[in-house]
Amino acid sequence: MQKKIVYLMLCFLLTHSMVKAQVKSTEGGEQYRPQIHFTPKAHWMNDPNGMVFYKGVYHLFFQYYPDASVWGPMHWAHATSKDLLHWVEQPIALYPDSLGFIFSGSVVVDKNNTSGFGKNGNVPLVAIFTHHSMEGEKAKRTDFQNQSIAYSLDEGKTWIKYAGNPVLHNPGIVDFRDPKVMWYEAQKKWVMTLATKDRITFYSSPNLKDWSKETEFGETLGAHGGVWECPDLFTLDDNGKKVWVLTVSINPGGPNKGSATQYFLGDFDGHTFTPISTDTKWIDYGTDNYAGVTWSNTGNRKIFLGWMSNWQYATVVPTTNWRSAMTLPRELQLKHAGSDLFIASQPVSELSGIQSKSIVIENLKFADSLDLSKKTGSVKFPCRLNFSTEKSSDFSLSFSNDLGEALLVGYNKKSNQYFIDRTKSGKSDFENGFAARHTAPRFTNKPNMNISLVIDVSSIELFADDGLTTMTEIFFSTKPYSKILLQREGKAVIKKLEYIKLKSTLPKQ
Ligand code: FRU
Numbered sequence: 001m002q003k004k005i006v007y008l009m010l011c012f013l014l015t016h017s018m019v020k021a022q023v024k025s026t027e028g029g030e031q032y033r034p035q036i037h038f039t040p041k042a043h044w045m046n047d048p049n050g051m052v053f054y055k056g057v058y059h060l061f062f063q064y065y066p067d068a069s070v071w072g073p074m075h076w077a078h079a080t081s082k083d084l085l086h087w088v089e090q091p092i093a094l095y096p097d098s099l100g101f102i103f104s105g106s107v108v109v110d111k112n113n114t115s116g117f118g119k120n121g122n123v124p125l126v127a128i129f130t131h132h133s134m135e136g137e138k139a140k141r142t143d144f145q146n147q148s149i150a151y152s153l154d155e156g157k158t159w160i161k162y163a164g165n166p167v168l169h170n171p172g173i174v175d176f177r178d179p180k181v182m183w184y185e186a187q188k189k190w191v192m193t194l195a196t197k198d199r200i201t202f203y204s205s206p207n208l209k210d211w212s213k214e215t216e217f218g219e220t221l222g223a224h225g226g227v228w229e230c231p232d233l234f235t236l237d238d239n240g241k242k243v244w245v246l247t248v249s250i251n252p253g254g255p256n257k258g259s260a261t262q263y264f265l266g267d268f269d270g271h272t273f274t275p276i277s278t279d280t281k282w283i284d285y286g287t288d289n290y291a292g293v294t295w296s297n298t299g300n301r302k303i304f305l306g307w308m309s310n311w312q313y314a315t316v317v318p319t320t321n322w323r324s325a326m327t328l329p330r331e332l333q334l335k336h337a338g339s340d341l342f343i344a345s346q347p348v349s350e351l352s353g354i355q356s357k358s359i360v361i362e363n364l365k366f367a368d369s370l371d372l373s374k375k376t377g378s379v380k381f382p383c384r385l386n387f388s389t390e391k392s393s394d395f396s397l398s399f400s401n402d403l404g405e406a407l408l409v410g411y412n413k414k415s416n417q418y419f420i421d422r423t424k425s426g427k428s429d430f431e432n433g434f435a436a437r438h439t440a441p442r443f444t445n446k447p448n449m450n451i452s453l454v455i456d457v458s459s460i461e462l463f464a465d466d467g468l469t470t471m472t473e474i475f476f477s478t479k480p481y482s483k484i485l486l487q488r489e490g491k492a493v494i495k496k497l498e499y500i501k502l503k504s505t506l507p508k509q
Contacts, residue, residue, distance in 0.1 A: 029319025032458040032476055035504035036354065036382045037308065037325040038079060038087045044069050045324045046314065047178075047230060047291035048305050049076055050093075050107035050127050052156070053298045058084055059156050060305070060326070061093055061127075063104060069323045070315045074101040076129065078156070083350045084303065084329040085505045093159050094127065094150060099166065100136070103145070104178040104230055105129030107156075108190070108208075109297045115208045117151040117162075124151045126208050127159060128192065130177035131166055143170035145177045147194070149208055168211045173197050178230045180293055181208070187270040193233040193246070198224055200231050200248060202273070217273045218248070223262050223280045225253015230261075230291040233268065234302055238334045238341065243276075244268040245332075245343065247283060249291050251311050255282050256438040258312035259290040265334075265341055276341070283343060285440030286420060286471035287312075288459070289327050302332040303348060308459055308474060313431035318476050327472055328454060328461055337443040337468055344467035347454055351384070357501045364494040372397075372484040372499070379484055381457045382502040387494050388450040392442075394489040399455065399481040407475050408437075409453065409462055413489075416442050418464055418471060426477035443468045448495075454502075 033039055043066055050061035057080050064077035076094035079087040094102045110117065110124045117124035127150045136144025146166035150159045170176045175197040184191045184204070192203040192211060202214040218228070230249040235242045247263040254260025261283040266275035283292065284306070292306025306327040309317070314324060330345040359376050373379050385397075396410030408421040421437040422428070428435035444465045452463040457480065462471040488494075 028321030029317075030321060031480075032319050033322070033506070034325045034382075034456040034459060035506055036085060036454075036456055036502055037328060037459065039325045040064060040077065040322050041089060042069075042322050043067065044071055045077070045307070045322070046071065046309070047104045047307050048293065048326055049104050049129070051293060051295040051305065052107040052109060052125060053295050054109055054125060055155060057082060057155070058295060059107065060087065061107070062326075064092070066092065069320050073134075074103055074132070076102050076127070080156075083353060084348050085350055085354055086507075087505070088507065090157070093156070094129070094161070097131075097161065099131040099146070099148060100133035100144070101131070103130035103132045104291065105147075106180045106293070106296065108181050108183065110151075110208065114190070114206060115149075115151065117153070119153060122153040124153055125156050126151045128179045128181045128208065130179065132177070142172045142174050143176075145175070146170050147179050147192070147211070162209070164209065167209050168192070168194075168203060175227050175229075180230075180232045182233060182296065184270050189270070191233065191270065193231045195228045195231050195248070198228055200228065200246065200273070202233075202271070204270070214270075215272045217246070218264075221275065221278055222248065222264060223250055223253050226251045226259075230293060232293040233273070234294055236302060236332060236334045236343070237300065243334060243341070244273065246273055246275075247293070251290070254287065254310075255285050255440070256287050256436075257433060258287055258310040260284070260287075261290065261292055261306065263343055265343075281342065283345065284327075284470045284472050285418075285438070286462070286473045287438060288474045289470075289472040292327065294332070303329050304332050304345065305329045306472070308472060313434055316430040317474070318427050318430055325459065325474075330467075330470075333467070335466065335468055337465075338445060340443070342443055342468055345470045346463055346467040347452075347461070351454075351502070354503045354505060355384070355500050356503050359499045361497045362495070364497055366486075366488075369485055369487040372486050372497075373482070376484070376499040379482055380501060381455050381480065382504070383455055384500040384502060385453045385455065385484075385498070386451070386500070387497040388448065390448050390493065390495055392447060392449045396487045397453070398485045398487070399460075400483050400485065401477055401479045401481050403478055405477045405479070405481075407460065407477070407481065409460060409471075410487075411442065411449070411464075415439070418442060418462060418469055420460065420462065420471050420473045422473060422475045425475040428476070438471065438473065440469050440471050
């Protein structure tokens with residue numbers, strides 16, 4: 001009898017804890033928590049900030065509200081990583097104060113101690129950010145956004161705000177924010193690229209404290225469907241020639257609605273940015289890559305990271321424990337296509353460090369459609385799918401579950417466009433425009449195609465033609481997708497197809 005009671009009690013405890021675990025994994029959107037993308041353990045995140053590489057550590061600060069899973073008084077939270085994939089959350093770096101919330105900005109390594117913040121040979125890391133005064137905004141003043149600085153003498157662990165803040169006063173422009181600062185070696189000065197409503201304003205400084213205005217750029221160039229935000233200025237190599245890149249996020253007004261990031265290629269002489277061409281180019285045509293900037297202090301390598309969401313629905317997506325992830329970190333390069341020059345993005349090479357099982361199939365022939373799961377075994381996310389073809393022709397991949405939910409990604413030759421269609425991808429009732437089909441142009445006219453997809457539990461990133469066309473989108477299937485169906489027009493041959501399982505990079509609990 002006693003044995004039976006113990007047995008029953010054990011059964012009860014086991015079932016109870018199993019039910020609890022099940023509830024836990026589907027509560028608050030935990031089933032949507034990306035496995036290889038950075039997410040905060042809890043609460044709200046938007047833009048990546050202050051990205052700097054120092055002494056072997058990648059620092060990622062980010063817009064964060066620690067008290068809820070919606071936007072609120074902004075802090076700079078902090079995470080660190082040695083490989084850009086495994087992140088460890090650190091204590092919050094900057095809290096709001098009497099000058100306001102801490103909006104987006106950047107961090108530089110002040111090697112020459114131009115700021116004078118360095119002590120006993122310690123190199124200061126200096127953060128340059130926007131102070132956003134809520135009182136000022138409520139009082140309908142026009143000067144409530146100002147630029148301030150803070151420094152760290154312990155490799156980014158703790159930060160001291162400068163007593164002379166703000167260092168750059170607002171001249172009366174409502175949107176005056178998101179400073180990205182770089183060292184301009186040729187003139188031995190700091191250059192700040194600032195979003196100022198519908199244009200960029202460049203400032204310069206010898207010491208990060210005293211700033212003078214240089215020039216303005218873009219009032220009549222590029223996309224202007226929304227306010228300009230979160231710019232970046234850096235160089236990329238084009239066969240030994242230095243090309244300057246100016247990226248500018250805009251919201252709304254992206255190529256597929258809502259938030260997106262455009263870029264300009266050109267020259268910068270320390271004062272003025274002169275574009276090579278005036279057409280609008282986008283870093284990513286998907287709806288979920290916003291406010292991205294590059295890490296500073298990475299030498300010739302340019303690594304970009306964006307916020308994997310869109311202001312159109314970011315605050316209402318069906319995750320309530322936490323909200324928003326970052327995109328995969330990407331390496332940027334210049335690539336020629338036709339007579340034009342573009343930025344191509346590829347996942348950082350560190351991604352190969354989390355590959356586990358890989359299945360390679362060569363010269364795959366099939367008519368009409370192929371259930372890839374039959375070749376790869378049951379589909380598990382996160383994974384990477386690479387394939388190449390000798391001829392460009394229509395294709396589509398459908399990721400689906402047995403509830404009839406499906407996410408489609410593909411290429412349409414007639415329109416010469418890639419697409420991601422999340423019309424029937426799962427939950428979408430949280431916002432009217434979410435369930436839609438989005439497109440992106442194909443830029444190269446090479447006959448052969450190469451496609452790389454990185455799929456996490458609630459996101460897909462498409463890198464086509466060596467990263468010339470990129471699309472990033474999030475989705476919320478009610479149940480995980482378990483089947484991949486590949487369809488191609490006519491008698492199709494896939495030269496090589498690779499299915500690679502990726503290991504979760506979430507911190508072990
Ligand atoms: C971009 C942005 C920035 C601003 C921050 C506030 O997403 O609007 O311009 O600094 O978010 O959180």
